[in-house]
Amino acid sequence: xxxxxxxxxxxxxxxxxxxxxxxxxxxxxxxxxxxxxxxxxxxxxxxxxxxxxxxxxxxxxxxxxxxxxxxxxxxxxxxxxxxxxxxxxxxxxxxxxxxxxxxxxxxxxxxxxxxxxxxxxxxxxxxxxxxxxxxxxxxxxxxxxxxxxxxxxxxxxxxxxxxxx
Amino acid sequence: xxxxxxxxxxxxxxxxxxxxxxxxxxxxxxxxxxxxxxxxxxxxxxxxxxxxxxxxxxxxxxxxxxxxxxxxxxxxxxxxxxxxxxxxxxxxxxxxxxxxxxxxxxxxxxxxxxxxxxxxxxxxxxxxxxxxxxxxxxxxxxxxxxxxxxxxxxxxxxxxxxxxx
Numbered sequence: 001x002x003x004x005x006x007x008x009x010x011x012x013x014x015x016x017x018x019x020x021x022x023x024x025x026x027x028x029x030x031x032x033x034x035x036x037x038x039x040x041x042x043x044x045x046x047x048x049x050x051x052x053x054x055x056x057x058x059x060x061x062x063x064x065x066x067x068x069x070x071x072x073x074x075x076x077x078x079x080x081x082x083x084x085x086x087x088x089x090x091x092x093x094x095x096x097x098x099x100x101x102x103x104x105x106x107x108x109x110x111x112x113x114x115x116x117x118x119x120x121x122x123x124x125x126x127x128x129x130x131x132x133x134x135x136x137x138x139x140x141x142x143x144x145x146x147x148x149x150x151x152x153x154x155x156x157x158x159x160x161x162x163x164x165x
Numbered sequence: 166x167x168x169x170x171x172x173x174x175x176x177x178x179x180x181x182x183x184x185x186x187x188x189x190x191x192x193x194x195x196x197x198x199x200x201x202x203x204x205x206x207x208x209x210x211x212x213x214x215x216x217x218x219x220x221x222x223x224x225x226x227x228x229x230x231x232x233x234x235x236x237x238x239x240x241x242x243x244x245x246x247x248x249x250x251x252x253x254x255x256x257x258x259x260x261x262x263x264x265x266x267x268x269x270x271x272x273x274x275x276x277x278x279x280x281x282x283x284x285x286x287x288x289x290x291x292x293x294x295x296x297x298x299x300x301x302x303x304x305x306x307x308x309x310x311x312x313x314x315x316x317x318x319x320x321x322x323x324x325x326x327x328x329x330x
Contacts, residue, residue, distance in 0.1 A: 021205055021252035030204040032195045039195040040186055046211050049266040087186035101214040 037064060037098050038081050041091050047105065050097040054123045057095065060157040061121040063108060064098040072143070073116040079144040086147065089154055111139050118142055118150065120157035131156050202229060202263050203246050206256050212270065215262040219288045222260060225322040226286040228273060229263040237308070238281040244309040251312065254319055276304050283307055283315065285322035296321050 033043040044050035047063070054061040066073035080086060090096055102113050107127040109117075117140040120128040131153045132139040133146055142150050198208040209215035212228070219226040231238035245251060255261050267278050272292040274282075282305045285293040296318045297304040298311060307315050 020247070021203070021249040021256070023205055023256055028205050028207075031198040031208060033198055033210075034195055038186070040188055040193050042193070043196060045198075045264070046266060046268070048269060052266070082185070084186040091186070091188055099210070101211060101217070103211070104213065 033098075035066075035068065035098055035100070036077050036081060037066075038087050038090065038096070040087065041096050044095060044097040047097065047099070047103050047108070050095055051121070051125055053095045054121060055125065058123045058160070059093055059095050060123060060128075060160065061095045061097065062090065062154070062157070063119045063121065064096075065100075065102070065108075065113070065117040065119070066098060066115045067100055070115050072141075075144045076116045076142055079147055080150075083147055086151060086154070089151075089158075093158055094154070111137075114138055114141065116141060118153075120153065122157070122161045124161050126161055128157055128161075198263075200231075200233065200263055200265070201242050201246060202231075203252050203255065203261070205252065206261050209260060209262040212262065212264070212268050212273070215260050216286070216290055218260045219286060220290065223288045223325070224258055224260050225288060225293075225325065226260045226262065227255065227319070227322070228284045228286065229261075230265075230267070230273075230278070230282040230284070231263060231280045232265055235280050237306075240309045241281045241307055244312055245315075248312055251316060251319070254316075254323075258323055259319070276302075279303055279306065281306060283318075285318065287322070287326045289326050291326055293322055293326075 032039065033045060034041060037043075044053055044061075050061050050063065053059075066077065068074075102109070107129075108119050110119075110127070110129045117138070118133075119140055120131045122128055133142050133149055133153070135141050197204065198210060199206060202208075209218055209226075215226050215228065218224075231242065233239075267274065272294075273284050275284075275292070275294045282303070283298075284305055285296045287293055298307050298314055298318070300306050
């Protein structure tokens with residue numbers, strides 16, 4: 001009985017050692033597409049994909065530009081991901097994309113490339129440069145205290161430029 | 166004692182109910198950037214990002230085009246993700262990107278857009294159209310039994326077009 005148990009233990013140990021690849025620097029936590037901005041949302045991976053979904057579902061697109069080691073991005077992300085009203089509306093009425101790398105499309109940086117920056121795009125593929133926050137020098141920036149403004153802007157973006165395509 | 170326990174239970178229940186946003190259709194498993202092609206690898210999100218990393222690290226780029234509901238993609242993914250030699254070399258010597266949506270760059274579909282398809286790109290940003298599998302009608306396709314060919318092709322791709330930039 002004891003021998004059988006030892007054998008079992010050995011087999012378990014061996015199967016672990018022979019298991020999946022583990023990097024030299026140790027096991028990593030798999031990266032998520034949400035990057036912490038809402039694990040329950042369905043995220044597009046690329047801007048092309050997001051535009052496609054926006055057009056075909058006739059839902060506005062929210063693009064979040066951020067950096068994982070930027071304290072302002074992190075602070076906004078915490079409020080954003082914990083705000084159930086924001087999360088619910090995004091899940092039901094928006095296509096969402098978060099990027100840590102700029103695209104080649106200049107329309108996505110109407111007043112420069114900075115983070116955090118939130119740009120809305122209409123299903124007609126028009127960047128909603130009119131949907132802005134409260135900072136005149138960085139019009140698409142939001143601070144953690146700006147959740148209410150962001151919610152208002154989401155409602156603005158939900159009013160589509162062309163109600164019938 | 167019993168009352169205290171009941172209260173604790175109530176608090177736990179409440180905190181769950183007041184917790185994070187859960188979609189009407191039920192809790193979802195967060196999407197990973199790996200999409201099952203190697204949870205321990207560090208995946209680029211977009212082609213632009215992947216090219217940037219390839220150039221700056223002077224490592225070749227592997228781009229995998231696939232679809233999550235395609236049985237050929239799934240079968241290759243299983244072999245690919247469980248092959249520790251492939252995973253180790255990719256982790257140490259490559260930049261990796263997997264896409265479920267085609268890019269606008271025609272160079273990434275030398276003989277058409279199909280899945281699964283694996284394209285190598287040199288750090289000089291040259292698509293290695295010469296690194297092909299064994300199917301003349303779909304030159305960048307691999308089947309689960311082609312792991313050895315894929316490994317050989319990875320070794321080919323590791324020989325950079327320009328050894329010094």
